Amino acid sequence: MSITTLGQFIIEKQQDFPYAKGELSRLLRDIGIAAKIISREVNKAGLTQILGEYGSVNVQGEDVKKLDIIGNETFIWALEKGGEVCAMASEENDDMIPLQGAYSKNGRYVICIDPLDGSSNIDVNVSIGTIFSIYRRVTESGTEPTLNDVLQPGNKLVAAGYVVYGTSTMLVYSTGKGVYGFTLDPSIGEFCLSHPDIKTPEDGKVYSINEGNAGEFPQGVTNYLNWVKETDKATNRPYTARYIGSMVADFHRNLLKGGVFIYPPTAKAPKGKLRLMFECIPMSFIAEQAGGKSTTGTERVLDVEPTEIHQRVPVIMGSKNMVDKVLEFMK
Ligand code: AHG
Ligand code: MN
Ligand code: MN
Numbered sequence: 001m002s003i004t005t006l007g008q009f010i011i012e013k014q015q016d017f018p019y020a021k022g023e024l025s026r027l028l029r030d031i032g033i034a035a036k037i038i039s040r041e042v043n044k045a046g047l048t049q050i051l052g053e054y055g056s057v058n059v060q061g062e063d064v065k066k067l068d069i070i071g072n073e074t075f076i077w078a079l080e081k082g083g084e085v086c087a088m089a090s091e092e093n094d095d096m097i098p099l100q101g102a103y104s105k106n107g108r109y110v111i112c113i114d115p116l117d118g119s120s121n122i123d124v125n126v127s128i129g130t131i132f133s134i135y136r137r138v139t140e141s142g143t144e145p146t147l148n149d150v151l152q153p154g155n156k157l158v159a160a161g162y163v164v165y166g167t168s169t170m171l172v173y174s175t176g177k178g179v180y181g182f183t184l185d186p187s188i189g190e191f192c193l194s195h196p197d198i199k200t201p202e203d204g205k206v207y208s209i210n211e212g213n214a215g216e217f218p219q220g221v222t223n224y225l226n227w228v229k230e231t232d233k234a235t236n237r238p239y240t241a242r243y244i245g246s247m248v249a250d251f252h253r254n255l256l257k258g259g260v261f262i263y264p265p266t267a268k269a270p271k272g273k274l275r276l277m278f279e280c281i282p283m284s285f286i287a288e289q290a291g292g293k294s295t296t297g298t299e300r301v302l303d304v305e306p307t308e309i310h311q312r313v314p315v316i317m318g319s320k321n322m323v324d325k326v327l328e329f330m331k
Pocket of ligand 1: 091114116117118119120210245246247248273
């Protein structure tokens with residue numbers, strides 16, 4: 001048999017880090033477990049007619065938890081059991097959560113997550129995702145974690161990745177040595193290596209942006225969008241618009257096929273809508289590791305010094321030449 005499971009792959013790759021004691025490997029394994037549980041819950045979402053709408057009370061009179069909350073709690077459970085992580089920051093919680101597992105205080109890592117990305121797509125059966133990023137803690141192991149452990153720039157990342165719940169469930173991650181994609185084989189319940197060493201095309205045809213906000217975009221973005229539509233008016237127009245509204249899914253398509261994803265500042269969201277810690281940093285890390293590029297329009301996303309957990313930034317990321325083209329218009 002020629003399959004490699006996520007678990008096998010993680011152990012093989014541990015040799016890339018001669019000083020590692022295996023904690024990161026265990027942490028990645030725990031994330032894989034959480035991802036499988038969330039995938040199962042996501043797959044059940046279509047049965048809400050029978051099981052009860054998420055967020056409502058089901059026929060047995062029990063509260064049906066929202067998938068965002070299920071995702072959040074699943075991660076807390078998996079990480080507290082694992083004990084490699086001392087604290088978590090999540091899109092679902094205002095403040096950092098110090099984990100309470102028996103060994104959590106000794107954990108050498110912190111994690112940031114967006115447990116459910118693209119929530120507006122859940123009840124219409126459209127792809128959604130989970131995003132995670134991992135840092136080494138800065139405080140002493142064995143002490144109470146502090147906000148400084150979480151508020152680290154992307155250039156300090158140890159690993160990051162995402163899970164996309166699409167036509168199949170895929171987990172994509174990087175520890176800074178390339179990007180690897182695994183597809184969940186439900187028949188054996190394992191993530192299997194399906195996309196070794198993902199490289200994103202330098203150029204692409206797809207641009208992904210919510211053009212419903214066009215009236216609120218900075219002039220540079222407007223000019224870029226005009227250019228995209230004017231280019232080669234004749235026959236084969238080279239560009240095509242694709243926007244799912246789940247960043248994970250939009251990003252994943254562009255990563256594999258080439259493209260640019262833009263969430264610019266708007267009048268309503270002057271700093272952009274997407275969150276630095278939970279969305280922009282991890283996806284930018286993957287983009288760069290795959291040979292792509294990611295910027296806020298003025299600086300590399302991975303170099304932004306975070307000042308608060310729920311900070312937002314504008315983002316332009318994807319195929320290098322396409323990002324550069326947008327930047328050219330924004331100058
Ligand atoms: P979340 O579901 O975690 O709140 O994130 C939704 C995000 C992102 O996935 C998506 O790209 C973006 O919001 C869509 O925003 P607009 O509807 O403003 O385009
Ligand atoms: Mn999100
Ligand atoms: Mn979310």
